[in-house]
Amino acid sequence: MPTRIDGQRVLAIVLAGGRGSRLSPLTDERAKPAVPFLGTYRLIDFTLSNLVNSGVQDVWVIEQYLPHGLNDHLSGGRPWDLDRTRGGLVVLPPFASPEKEDGEFAQGNAHALAQHAHLIREFAPDVVLVLSADHVYRLDYAQVIRAHVERGAAVTMVTTEVDRAEAGRFGNVQADASGRVTAFAYKPDTPLGRTVTAEVFLYDTRALLRTLTEVQRAARKQDRELGDYGEELLPALVKGGNAWAFPLRGYWRDVGTVEAYFAAHRDFLDGRGFPLHDDRWPFVTASTTRPPTEVRPGAAVSGALLCGGAVIAGEVTRSVVAPNAVVERGAVVRDSILQPGAVVRAGAVVTRAIVDHEATVGAKASVGRARGKLTVIGAGATVQPGAVIGPGLHVPRRRTVKAGQEDRVARPPSEDEQG
Secondary structure (H helix, E strand, O other): OOOEEOOEEEEEEEEEOOOOHHHOOOOOOOOHHHOEEOOOEEOHHHHHHHHHHOOOOEEEEEEOOOHHHHHHHHHHHHHHOOOOOOOEEEEEOOEOOOOOOOOEOOOOHHHHHHHOHHHHHHHOOOEEEEEEOOEEEOOOHHHHHHHHHHHOOOEEEEEEEOOHHHHHHOEEEEEOOOOEEEEEEEOOOOOOOOEEEEEEEEEEHHHHHHHHHHHHHHHHHOOOOOOOOOOOHHHHHHHOOOEEEEEOOOOEEEOOOHHHHHHHHHHHHOOOOOOOOOOOOOOOOOOOOOOOOEEOOOOEEEOOEEOOOOEEOOEEEOOEEOOOOEEOOOOEEEOOEEOOOOEEOOOOEEEOEEEOOOOEEOOOOEEOOOOOOOEEEOOOOEEOOOOEEOOOOEEOOOOEEOOOOHHHOOEOOOHHHHO
16 A cells, blocks of 8 residues: 555655765765665665655655665665565666657756656655655654645755855755745855755645646756756745745754765764664664674774674774774774775774775774874775875775875865865
8 A cells, every 4th residue: 555644645755866976985886875874874774764664665766876786785675674565665777768768867856856757647646755865864754744734835845954154065945933935045155044955855746746847848948957956946836935844853964075974973973863773763774694793802992883793803992893894903993984894904093084895904004194184095995004195085996005105096085076
């Protein structure tokens, strides 16, 4: 049976197709929604877990960039009990059509919705819940749906508060005392304030499809495709006077840059995140059975999160050590993230850095520094014994850094990667 909440047939669409260049090199071999978080989870797990905990079980995932690893993780929806005979999780990859036989990629999230408008129309939901797959938060979407229905809204935008200096990266929202949205600006040079969209939108289906048709027709007259929904779709709905805000009061973090991704890990290490062990609202992932974490004699661990299969023989302080990662005797890892399978050899020092999956930091090498920008070692890369990688440098995936020749490989991030 289709999902119904407050009498409404609900369809959730999870947008999981972006390149995620600002999270490079962590996204050079995987889609952003499949990037590990806190060692155990993937970013998309938070959206999917919020959905099933909210009672939403008709879920479409729109993919584009590097979908294979993401599909392996999704496992047909089985980990979230979304592997149903009817409905459940449906993956929507890029496709060709009679109009465009060579196929096409979406030019933005509004374009992605427009590409699938005919499928939405066939499914015939009353409301469409559109979500990003790369934010970390906890939210009962059923509460949003009830507020949306009570107001008879065309669109409900879930909002959150960020530092004003960061607000220009998001859709900015102003609302009156009743919650009606009175102004909206997409990534403005001068922010409207601290209130921004949390990338959770609930649309009345008829209003969504009608407005998509209108803005797409206008775009085609200018010989272009739609881009993101903050550019034309949401402004059109706000102009119609029936857009509403729903404040998210708890923790929310956009982890779209390596610095924000690192900061989110620190939030959970410092206890500022939400509880992950609440049986009433479990966060579920596609897990593999692993042996217990092995902390060997002489090891020192403080303020850390250690995942199954990790082997700790050295010092780990205020860090996340993912499954099957290894810290050898005499190695020091401080204020860092070791992704699955990462290895830090004896005598090496890793400070304020991310060491991606299957990367190796050789004996007596040095990566990062306590002060300065974040250092990132890409997936499968090798920092050879004795090499020194300074703060703020990125080592691309599968590359080898030799001692004395570090500047041939390690580079500051590009402007695209910094956002």
